[in-house]
């Protein structure tokens with residue numbers, strides 16, 4: 341027997357479940373096919389939530405380790421982390437949030453069909469879970485996401501050579517950890533395990549950490565990581581990694597050409613994620629693909645009418661599509677609204693905030709100084725350090741800065757890049773500033789409460805006009 345819905349969404353990650361809720365709010369009958377035993381996808385189960393929970397534990401440990409600075413006396417002994425309790429707390433958070441999505445599905449009358457979905461002809465989705473059932477859909481939304489991928493030289497064995505999927509569950513803190521790749525995932529795990537007590541080496545092929553960020557941010561992070569005792573090898577290629585019964589041996593080629601051999605307990609491969617489309621039948625259904633990703637237009641329509649795709653699994657064919665939870669959710673909302681006949685606008689991907697929750701945190705939006713220059717802007721910069729602020733000193737948070745990239749001609753804010761305390765929260769103001777095509781002058785005239793970290797945004801705007809008040 342087949343069941344009919346207005347919309348069938350494949351995948352209940354942050355793209356799929358948000359698309360489903362929005363479509364239901366707009367009066368559509370909706371089913372979501374998800375093969376995992378919980379809803380929420382990568383973000384809730386393996387990504388944003390468990391990693392940020394671990395980072396909160398690392399932060400708690402940091403505060404306790406620095407207790408004497410706060411005048412807090414700790415009875416004798418060294419503060420230590422108990423991984424069993426850490427995982428129990430983290431897993432409880434994940435469990436609560438995934439159940440929260442199940443509750444939202446009930447509230448919005450969304451049918452969750454557990455199983456693996458495959459496109460089975462126009463308007464048809466087959467679902468396998470023990471037996472097979474066929475769903476009929478006026479519209480299909482593919483939101484099958486991504487999974488970790490390695491490079492040719494390194495084979496993941498999930499024991500000694502692991503991905504983020506295993507790194508969130510390590511029962512013991514490894515004595516030594518090598519991390520390959522310094523994107524958001526790499527540097528977040530570097531912060532977590534360094535604080536937990538591991539000897540951490542981070543290897544990055546490009547000549548700086550967090551290569552997508554503004555260069556000044558990369559330099560500041562490297563300075564801080566080195567101060568924390570993290571070994572940073574940039575411009576270095578991992579040529580080989582071999583698992584042994586007791587650990588892993590990594591052969592690296594640094595820029596000086598001399599081969600370096602590093603032994604460690606664990607190698608974490610954080611070199612990016614690839615699209616999940618195996619068994620989906622996308623190509624057989626005539627959907628145009630590009631490098632394994634599903635090709636969509638600016639409103640997430642695939643080449644097959646009635647089939648849309650959103651989130652980590654897509655490419656717009658215009659450079660790298662950001663694999664971020666909030667991007668997938670916004671794409672889900674736009675897709676649901678388009679399907680429901682509402683007028684929608686494409687996303688401006690220059691206005692997508694990027695947050696990296698390493699220590700110190702990074703928040704950024706818009707053009708970096710280098711990219712603004714490449715696009716031909718007459719660039720003007722304003723930078724202000726957190727350490728000068730009263731709030732920074734009270735919190736003992738003296739690292740980092742806010743950097744504003746602006747266009748000299750029209751005074752428009754083109755990008756804001758920050759590294760330091762609460763940067764992942766402070767960036768929200770910058771996102772709105774870009775969305776509203778704000779000028780530096782408007783940011784200067786925006787009153788920033790005192791004493792707050794947000795004063796650094798206002799002061800960076802003043803600095804862009806050559807007139808920082810407190811510097």
Ligand SMILES: Cc1cc2nc3c(=O)[nH]c(=O)nc-3n(C[C@H](O)[C@H](O)[C@H](O)COP(=O)(O)OP(=O)(O)OC[C@H]3O[C@@H](n4cnc5c(N)ncnc54)[C@H](O)[C@@H]3O)c2cc1C
Nearest residue numbers: 351353354355381382383387388457485651652663664665
């Ligand atoms: C360690 C880590 C940390 C991260 N931290 C952040 C962060 O802090 N902030 C942020 O914005 N992003 C973060 N991300 C990225 C974020 O998790 C992803 O961008 C986001 O989850 C993508 O959502 P999605 O809906 O496209 O896909 P996914 O969340 O991957 O969901 C896809 C779902 O589809 C299901 N599925 C796949 N194929 C089928 C099929 N054939 N049938 C049925 N079900 C199927 C899968 O089981 C999965 O549940 C992080 C990622 C990782 C790995």
